[in-house]
Amino acid sequence: MAGFWQTVPSALLALLMLAQCSASDSPPDPAPAKSRIQLMTSLPLVWGEGASMKTVLSGGSEPAPVYRYWQGQYDIAAVDSLENLARENPDIVMLAQPRAMDPADLTDLDTWVRAGGAVIILTDPDLAWPSELPLGDPRRPLVTGFLSPLLGYWGLELVAVGEDKAEIVDLQIGDSSFVTQGIGKLELISGKAQPDVRCKLSAADFIARCSIGQGRATIVADADLLNAALWPESATLSPQKSGAVRFVDSLMAEYVGDRDAGK
Numbered sequence: 001m002a003g004f005w006q007t008v009p010s011a012l013l014a015l016l017m018l019a020q021c022s023a024s025d026s027p028p029d030p031a032p033a034k035s036r037i038q039l040m041t042s043l044p045l046v047w048g049e050g051a052s053m054k055t056v057l058s059g060g061s062e063p064a065p066v067y068r069y070w071q072g073q074y075d076i077a078a079v080d081s082l083e084n085l086a087r088e089n090p091d092i093v094m095l096a097q098p099r100a101m102d103p104a105d106l107t108d109l110d111t112w113v114r115a116g117g118a119v120i121i122l123t124d125p126d127l128a129w130p131s132e133l134p135l136g137d138p139r140r141p142l143v144t145g146f147l148s149p150l151l152g153y154w155g156l157e158l159v160a161v162g163e164d165k166a167e168i169v170d171l172q173i174g175d176s177s178f179v180t181q182g183i184g185k186l187e188l189i190s191g192k193a194q195p196d197v198r199c200k201l202s203a204a205d206f207i208a209r210c211s212i213g214q215g216r217a218t219i220v221a222d223a224d225l226l227n228a229a230l231w232p233e234s235a236t237l238s239p240q241k242s243g244a245v246r247f248v249d250s251l252m253a254e255y256v257g258d259r260d261a262g263k
Contacts, residue, residue, distance in 0.1 A: 034075040035256050038088070041096040042142045043226060046078045049131060049139070065228040066248075069239035074252070082108045086115075092255050093119045097127060097223035100146040110153065114196070114213030118255040120248075123147050124223040125158050125184035126165035151186075151219065155193025156208055158221055160184050171225075173203050174250060178243035179230045184221035218251050 039045075045067040063071065070076045082105045085093070093109065101109075113119055123145035133140045145158055165182035185205040193199065199210040208219040225244040228236050235242035240249075 034073070035092060035252065036090040037070070037074045037076040037092050037094055037252075038082070038085070038090045039070075039076055039078045039094045039096065040080070040082070040098040040101070041078070041094075042099045042140075043097050043129065043223065044131075044139075044141065045096070045226065049133065064226070065231075065236050065239045066226050066242075066245060069245060073249070081105060082112075085109065085112045085117075089117075091118065092252060093117065094122070095119065095147070096122045096226060097124055097142055097145060098147070099142060101150075103149075106147075106150050110150065110212075113215035113217055116214040118215060119217045120251050120255075121147065121217065121219045122223040122226070122248075123151075123158055123184075123219065123221065124182070125160040125221070126182045128165045128181040128224050129227050130229075145223075152189065152192060153194065154197050154210055154212060154217065155189050155199055156210075156219065157187045157189050158184050158219075159187060168230075171203075171206070173206070173247055176243040176247035176250065178225055178247060180222050180225040180227075180244065181230065182222075182224065186219060186221050216255065218254070220251075 043064075045064045048062055048064060062068075067076075081102070082093070085108050089112075093112075109117075109119065125144055127141055127143045129141050131140045148158070151158060160182075161184055162182070167182055169180050169183050171178055171180060171183075183206060186201055186208045187205065188199060188201065194212075196213045197210060199208050201208050206221050208217075210217040210219070224230065225247070228239070228242075231239075231242040231244065235245070239245045
């Protein structure tokens with residue numbers, strides 16, 4: 001009998017060791033899926049300014065710091081058209097000072113949002129983003145937003161603030177503080193919005209948050225905030241240190257939270 005009791009601790013120890021080994025052999029929990037983002041922009045974010053097929057293939061072009069950061073945080077893809085939007089159905093569409101959009105793209109976006117989609121729009125009435133490309137070069141960023149037909153359909157108008165587009169502006173929005181240039185503001189157009197559109201302005205009319213059908217849109221009256229030249233020096237290598245990047249992340253998080261809650 002004494003021998004039996006002496007073997008009990010050893011047996012328990014063996015079981016514990018077996019359980020520990022089994023736990024360590026278990027595969028780790030899969031990483032959460034990244035939010036799928038479609039980006040349309042005229043800004044030199046994806047390959048830098050003046051990129052060509054030759055410079056891209058040779059490694060002579062590289063993404064802007066904010067796009068490099070987004071590549072790590074999100075499943076992001078730059079697109080030139082939204083014709084496949086309904087089929088691809090990303091989590092978020094971002095328009096960052098996009099090129100003039102075809103009426104079909106504007107219609108596809110509006111239809112997709114009304115069906116439950118989410119869009120974040122950074123549109124600048126007076127972009128100050130510097131460019132070394134000659135005037136008229138189609139690769140230059142657009143100096144003003146060309147989304148008036150879409151914004152007007154939602155009962156909004158983008159207007160410039162002040163006469164100096166290069167004026168440095170310090171902003172504090174929520175927990176994010178950042179510097180940008182020549183911001184605009186958004187105004188509500190009485191009687192213009194469609195019946196299923198409700199927009200609310202905030203941050204001194206710098207931001208509009210809209211409920212559009214079953215979907216949502218956030219419109220920001222600036223795009224220069226993505227220019228890394230305006231960030232603290234440390235944020236160029238670590239963009240998460242930029243208040244502007246954290247601000248955009250917070251807008252993304254509003255929609256990602258809605259998506260996760262709906263699962």
